[in-house]
Amino acid sequence: MLEGVQNDFPVLKNHPGLAYLDSAASTQKPSVVLDAMDHFYRFNYANIHRGVYSLSEQATASYEAARMRIARFIHAKSPENLVFTRNTTESINLVAATIGESMVREGDEIVVTIMEHHANFVPWQQLALKKGATLKVVGIDRETLELDMAELASAITDKTRFVCCTMASNVLGATPNVAEVTRLARKFGALTVFDAAQFVPHHPLDITSFEPDFLALSGHKMLGADGFGVLYGKSEHLASMPPFMTGGDMIENVTIEKTTYSQPPQKFEAGTPFIAGAISLHSAIDYLENIGLDRIQEHETELARLADEKLRAMGKVRLYRNANRIHNGILPFNVEGVHPHDVATILGDMDICVRAGHHCAQPLIHFMDEIAMIRASFYLYNTEEDVERLVAGIQKTLEVFHK
Amino acid sequence: MTTQLDNMYRDLILDHYEHPRNCHELNHTDRTEEGFNPLCGDHVNIQFEQDGRTITDISVCTKGCAICTASGSIMSDILKGLSVDETKSMVENVKAFLTGDRDIDPADLPSSLQALSGVRKFPIRIKCALLPWTTAELALNKK
Numbered sequence: 001m002l003e004g005v006q007n008d009f010p011v012l013k014n015h016p017g018l019a020y021l022d023s024a025a026s027t028q029k030p031s032v033v034l035d036a037m038d039h040f041y042r043f044n045y046a047n048i049h050r051g052v053y054s055l056s057e058q059a060t061a062s063y064e065a066a067r068m069r070i071a072r073f074i075h076a077k078s079p080e081n082l083v084f085t086r087n088t089t090e091s092i093n094l095v096a097a098t099i100g101e102s103m104v105r106e107g108d109e110i111v112v113t114i115m116e117h118h119a120n121f122v123p124w125q126q127l128a129l130k131k132g133a134t135l136k137v138v139g140i141d142r143e144t145l146e147l148d149m150a151e152l153a154s155a156i157t158d159k160t161r162f163v164c165c166t167m168a169s170n171v172l173g174a175t176p177n178v179a180e181v182t183r184l185a186r187k188f189g190a191l192t193v194f195d196a197a198q199f200v201p202h203h204p205l206d207i208t209s210f211e212p213d214f215l216a217l218s219g220h221k222m223l224g225a226d227g228f229g230v231l232y233g234k235s236e237h238l239a240s241m242p243p244f245m246t247g248g249d250m251i252e253n254v255t256i257e258k259t260t261y262s263q264p265p266q267k268f269e270a271g272t273p274f275i276a277g278a279i280s281l282h283s284a285i286d287y288l289e290n291i292g293l294d295r296i297q298e299h300e301t302e303l304a305r306l307a308d309e310k311l312r313a314m315g316k317v318r319l320y321r322n323a324n325r326i327h328n329g330i331l332p333f334n335v336e337g338v339h340p341h342d343v344a345t346i347l348g349d350m351d352i353c354v355r356a357g358h359h360c361a362q363p364l365i366h367f368m369d370e371i372a373m374i375r376a377s378f379y380l381y382n383t384e385e386d387v388e389r390l391v392a393g394i395q396k397t398l399e400v401f402h403k
Numbered sequence: 404m405t406t407q408l409d410n411m412y413r414d415l416i417l418d419h420y421e422h423p424r425n426c427h428e429l430n431h432t433d434r435t436e437e438g439f440n441p442l443c444g445d446h447v448n449i450q451f452e453q454d455g456r457t458i459t460d461i462s463v464c465t466k467g468c469a470i471c472t473a474s475g476s477i478m479s480d481i482l483k484g485l486s487v488d489e490t491k492s493m494v495e496n497v498k499a500f501l502t503g504d505r506d507i508d509p510a511d512l513p514s515s516l517q518a519l520s521g522v523r524k525f526p527i528r529i530k531c532a533l534l535p536w537t538t539a540e541l542a543l544n545k546k
Contacts (some may be wrong), residue, residue, distance in 0.1 A: 372443055
């Protein structure tokens with residue numbers, strides 16, 4: 001178990017007794033990340049890629065150093081494979097609106113999974129509707145709550161243009177075999193788009209092991225600032241894709257008649273970006289790797305396992321997961337006879353922060369015949385005391401509802 | 404647990420949650436509307452049966468949290484027998500009462516509604532209590 005990590009997080013120090021079990025929604029920020037952003041604004045701030053003065057050069061260097069650091073983190077061939085966006089949602093919308101728009105024709109197919117966060121579902125659904133293409137939704141095995149690989153294999157055909165798949169479900173924590181997903185897609189020449197937002201906070205990621213066409217992540221789910229995301233794209237795609245948004249910072253030459261664009265990744269980064277956001281993720285990755293993602297995973301899994309065991313023992317709690325598979329510190333459950341929103345209100349009143357609702361994954365919640373769920377998610381700064389508080393909160397819920 | 408929470412989950416609320424009233428089939432449906440709360444997945448279906456301008460029967464079926472379900476159930480008891488115009492002004496008053504937008508003397512409201520007052524201390528839950536009422540309003544404003 002990790003010790004003393006809580007001290008690195010000012011929010012946790014400022015709220016003693018708070019059980020923050022909603023890191024899958026967004027994580028708290030360690031002092032080093034806050035300091036890095038603060039330092040940038042206090043000492044080095046200027047706009048990037050423009051000024052010829054030294055402050056702007058420094059800012060540009062910091063911004064591009066972040067690109068290099070993130071590229072190294074996911075083992076991208078070059079920093080130029082990384083486009084900076086606002087979040088995972090924008091990264092995926094960028095793909096759908098550019099190469100998606102140009103590749104998908106009437107009668108084509110787009111394959112997604114039922115486990116997708118709306119971010120990797122709705123853009124593809126909308127593109128399919130617009131183009132008269134078919135959206136194929138691959139289910140999960142109801143026993144194991146893992147992606148149904150046989151169904152995926154039969155869903156992909158020579159009409160499939162994109163296969164869009166999460167690397168870790170934000171509801172179930174399940175982690176599909178992405179190498180197999182890529183292999184199946186490539187057999188039919190389909191491009192892959194992976195949502196890595198819930199994966200990268202917990203696991204080392206080496207994209208050379210499965211070579212995705214596109215991959216998206218968000219900084220705020222891994223201790224970085226909110227409002228900063230990343231899109232990885234293979235060079236050949238980025239080179240041929242039309243721009244997503246146009247305007248400042250993405251042009252090569254503008255005349256009254258026409259505009260030529262910069263090379264990727266600048267071509268996809270119109271307007272002044274969230275420079276401090278890039279710096280925050282650089283610092284967050286340093287912090288996470290310094291502790292070790294393997295150790296973090298071990299820690300959160302141990303806490304989730306403990307919570308799982310204790311909640312199960314109460315008899316009135318239904319956990320949506322195989323007892324042997326604890327993924328990414330995520331624990332989805334319901335309390336019998338009590339709506340998740342009421343559970344979350346009672347827990348909230350006791351300073352226990354969980355998510356209740358459809359978790360931006362309505363198709364999955366419906367597939368599982370539920371209206372909503374509660375999700376407790378554990379991360380590096382959680383403790384056994386947080387588990388005890390959660391259990392006490394559920395006990396209180398049962399009392400309030402006379403269960 | 405705080406008294407604020409006690410105040411919200413009163414026995415009357417829990418009773419309406421466990422045993423929601425008036426989710427049933429009507430002889431004929433004159434107005435119907437569906438309401439959704441995307442935050443938590445609450446869903447309410449409301450149907451009115453009318454004789455001229457009088458609401459002779461109502462069906463409220465909710466799939467949702469205790470607050471939304473109880474609110475819809477309490478509403479169904481209150482609205483039955485009112486005229487459409489009376490219903491509209493009742494909905495207006497209840498909305499104002501729950502949101503605190505306008506001063507409403509609780510004594511002017513049916514007593515069962517006062518059980519819902521605890522929700523006012525939980526801003527994020529006011530929406531749950533409002534959903535049946537705003538949905539009824541949409542139904543009544545339909546031509």
